[in-house]
């Protein structure tokens with residue numbers, strides 16, 4: 001949730017800038033930094049949401065129509081990121097999972 005951190009920096013930037021005087025410049029810098037972090041991570045956050053939504057739509061087993069009862073066997077090309085990950089954007093969210101149904105043992109791909 002680095003977009004949240006960006007938001008905090010953004011708000012503290014507003015506070016410092018509001019104080020005026022010599023701290024105004026550093027407040028403005030904080031503000032800009034917070035804005036950049038927020039926008040960048042928000043974009044990534046939205047991308048993750050889109051991937052999660054897309055995967056969720058495919059979480060039904062083709063063998064027995066059970067929803068969400070599967071084990072992830074493998075995934076690629078990259079594991080879900082929790083740090084800086086230009087790779088995710090570069091792949092356009094091209095991320096896949098191989099699911100194994102807990103009920104009937106069927107296997108299918110989520111992508």
Ligand SMILES: [Zn+2]
Pocket residue numbers: 061062063064065066101102103104105106
């Ligand atoms: Zn099944």
